[in-house]
Amino acid sequence: MTHISVEDVSFGYTASPVVRNMTFTVEAGEYVGVIGPNGSGKSTLLQLVLGLYEPDEGTISLFGQPSRAFVDRDRVGYVAQDVTENTKEMPITVAEVVLMGRFPHAGFGRISSDDRKRTREALRTVGIDHLADRKITKLSGGQRQRAYIARALAGEADVLVLDEPTVGVDAESVEAFFDLLERLNDNGMTILLVEHDIEAVLEHTDRVLCLNRELYFDGPPETFVESDALARAYGIDTRRGEVTT
Template sequence: MTAIIAVENVSFGYGARPVVEDVSLTVEAGEFLGLVGPNGSGKSTLLKLMLGLLAPDSGRITLFGEPAAEFSHGERIGYVAQDVTSATKEMPITVREVVTMGRYPRIGFGRLTARDRGIVNEAMETVDIAHLEARRLTHLSGGQRQRVFIARALAAEADLLALDEPAVGVDAESREAFYDLLKQLNGDGLTIILIEHDIGVVTEHATNIACINRRLFFHGEPAGFTASDALAEAYGANQRVLHHDHAHPDHDHAHPDHDPNHNETGDQP
């Protein structure tokens, strides 16, 4: 079976500054890949390369068996960028309208059919936002907005959901419910790539982890990651993984003990 994404010896830089160096990995159908690394490590850039939004300086990337930079079936991918919630806070558009947008790549210039409307309804039900269908994005919380964009991907019948730090600014209880939703969707067969600085979340929910800091330090199952030295090597400090305590919301934000350079920006300056 062809991997959904295959990254082969890929390097990329912004001008003279290398950001990703000689990275190779694959993402298989049904996988939940957690992509971790310190701020500025190349995570967001690598994800954009994997989705064909950037072209590598060297190496090769295929997406659903095609060269990623030439991939033209955007409806197969649901991409929620790091700044999507802030960028849409002022959009005077309803939840149903946003989710319905997911059908447009499938129907082209045609009219919505009863089947299309049924798929939109099912997507909203799946992520528990049907009761918000008439509400405008401007009146939603950060967690609710993220569910809207996931519903849009589901309405598009996407095969791959890619999320770049989707829970930034979301309260602890909503974060937990959000990641439980992702785990449920992955259990239903949806392939997911998640960039997340909360390593406890990643080790709890992902089926595989890729740890990078320009180059790849680890790619494999969570148990192997926590038993390896990859975290300390990639972050350059004495790290340990904290796990969520569901009974104590204050413990929900698990992360490396020391990441003084972390902020909520992407990899590109």
């Protein structure tokens, strides 16, 4: 089943488009990494997919519905770069944040014991159930990202969309973080990951989208390494591992 479908999409905040004539689909259970230089439209593409913006041209669908009008919102989990930037002082526990994943299911009704059970399960899956009653602001960057993934899991998401989740996370935690994503993917989670670390994307994902305003490459990491897509997209003569974005 097709989870995400992007058809000939163009979009720009101003007259010059940030995303140009992009077409690709993501099937159920795929693990897709999106790479590209700064300002290449990676984050914008994610936001278009999530339905936060309307494309100027073309259509985007989630689970076969137009993404702007998409109703099964809980099927998509979103993990951004550290969102606690603006909520530094907010007193809220990890369990309370993860429980938010249940809010779209509960609507205006009460939180049920089933909601709390799923919250605990999600915390266990990402391995931070012992931190449930901590303030989220007291967690390390890696632990916080796990909490946001747990929120998506608690919401029973089928697709996980991550926007540079490892920014500000220490190297050791990054490894563990990718292990977690791999485990979730093995259990059938569709993952769309935007990441500045090309090396990590090539190592962990099954499929690479390389873009710089338009799509330069779409295929498995092995083929990507042999192609010249990286040099073309980044517009410089680079070798793997030496790209700074």
